[in-house]
Amino acid sequence: MKVLVVIDSLNFGGAENVLVTLAAEAPRLDLELEVLSLAPPTGGKATWLPRLQAAGLPVRFLGLERLLQPSGIPRLARAIRESGCDVVHAHLEDASTLAPIAGLLARRPVLCTLHHVPGPLSGREAVRERLAVAVGSRSAGLIFVSQGSYDGFAAVYPRSHTPSRWSIVHNGVDVRRFRPLEPGSPAALPSEFGIPEGAPVAALVGHMRPGKGQEEAVRAWPDVVAAHPQARLLLIGNGPREELLRELARDLGVASHVVFAGARDDVHDLLPRATLAVLPTHSEALPTALLEASASGIPTVATDVGGVPEVVVDGETGWLLPSPSPDLVASAVTKALDDPEELARRGAAARVRAETVFSASGWADALAARYAAVAADRPTARLEDGRP
Incomplete structure (x- = not known):
């Protein structure tokens, strides 16, 4: 199964980091991953590119300068079709706003993940978060990385809260790579x-x-x-x-x-x-x-x-x-x-x-199960009100 991962940018952050972890688990699950950054690779928005490339992930940049750029959704829909993916997984707010609509045009199911907890916002940032929750809640599924995040968004956006589509999948960590020192290993830092x-x-x-x-x-x-x-x-x-x-x-x-x-x-x-x-x-x-x-x-x-x-x-x-x-x-x-x-x-x-x-294998298994479910039931990927 091919999954197109759409993300706001490749800046330094936890959401970008988990893509490297997922890449390590992908062969075991027969997943083919491709990453599409909405932002251009300039202005510090490609910090993680070397790490993603080192993990074997193909990366493209859509080059959008702002969220509501008129050409954004048509260009994203074309990129989704050209990728040949079975499922789109959108990470962060801008991707969770644009990808479900573009996925509808491209006839591909879209899952969204938000990686933060809601806080006091105003102006453009408040609109950005509200759009992400509203649109993401009408995708094939809106995933939160913790119960704390889920509960926070449910309290702030009760009208968007959709239990049938909202779920929690804790991010995972590669416990083979991150592990305690072996007995006898040097304990000194560099x-x-x-x-x-x-x-x-x-x-x-x-x-x-x-x-x-x-x-x-x-x-x-x-x-x-x-x-x-x-x-x-x-x-x-x-x-x-x-x-x-x-x-x-x-x-x-x-x-x-x-x-x-x-x-x-x-x-x-x-x-x-x-x-x-x-x-x-x-x-x-x-x-x-x-x-x-x-x-x-x-x-x-x-x-x-x-x-x-x-x-x-x-x-x-x-x-x-x-x-x-x-x-x-x-x-x-x-x-x-x-x-x-x-x-x-x-x-x-x-x-x-x-x-x-929090093992990476358990986390990747949970994601793979969701990918398979939405790929097998494409009507649930349509943007619509009501139950799937």
């Missing part, structure tokens, strides 16, 4: 990081943009260092707030204890060598970074928002915070570092949870 051997390390993986939690973690670090002088905060990723974060670390006197690793392709090698993960995020549907940390066998300190508690079980696989307050982050990280045995226990439990609940 020497370029300048981290002393044996120093406790909290890793935060994510794009450096507002609300992702890097600022709160940096603000927490002086208190962590006061209790654990060797402790390092390892920030993996890049983004528009990187320089601000560097300045903040210098102003707080912890620049030597905050390591900026940049965007990396070896996260699977870095995480199992960290002591724990930290993510004081403001909003998250199902953070890929925490799935990867869990599979790597390290526990997490994170905010109890969105789909985070579906990954991190407080008291079992990590520590959940009621808010991303730096004081709370510092207290939880300090408490965790005070008890190495508890760190090890929760890290082992996190690995088990990743294997049993």
Whole structure:
């Protein structure tokens, strides 16, 4: 079966990352994948292209400059027909708005996935989200990546809530690639990081943009260092707030204890060598970074928002915070570092949870079943009100 994956862009993010994971599972399920980015490959909107190509995914760019570009839907419909796909899977808001309509013209069923939780929006962004939910709810199916995301959208958009078409499919993580260190493996992180051997390390993986939690973690670090002088905060990723974060670390006197690793392709090698993960995020549907940390066998300190508690079980696989307050982050990280045995226990439990609940194979199986169902029942792909 051929699946055309339509996505807003190939920018840095969790939705783009899961395509690499799905590519690894596709041969086992006899799935042929092709990726179509709505955005052009300019302006930082093709960050993930090398990784997708390395995974063997053919990638095309439609080159749309804006959502309501008049030629957008006809061009997308033509691209769908030319792909020869059996099913279209749209990811993110713009794709979930355009692909169901284009799929109707191309006579192909379309599934949509939203990867966020709704928040306070206004203006163009509010319209963009509302369109995605309204149109996606009339496609062959609207998928949410967590119960937190599903519940959030059902509360904000009750008129679009369609239980017969809405469903939850948790994203998965490659538990063969992300795994704890083998006994006897070197535990040291790359020497370029300048981290002393044996120093406790909290890793935060994510794009450096507002609300992702890097600022709160940096603000927490002086208190962590006061209790654990060797402790390092390892920030993996890049983004528009990187320089601000560097300045903040210098102003707080912890620049030597905050390591900026940049965007990396070896996260699977870095995480199992960290002591724990930290993510004081403001909003998250199902953070890929925490799935990867869990599979790597390290526990997490994170905010109890969105789909985070579906990954991190407080008291079992990590520590959940009621808010991303730096004081709370510092207290939880300090408490965790005070008890190495508890760190090890929760890290082992996190690995088990990743294997049993969030494995890439289980996630891919669930998607493949939906692809087969909508491909076999094409009338359900029509945009219409009422029941399928």
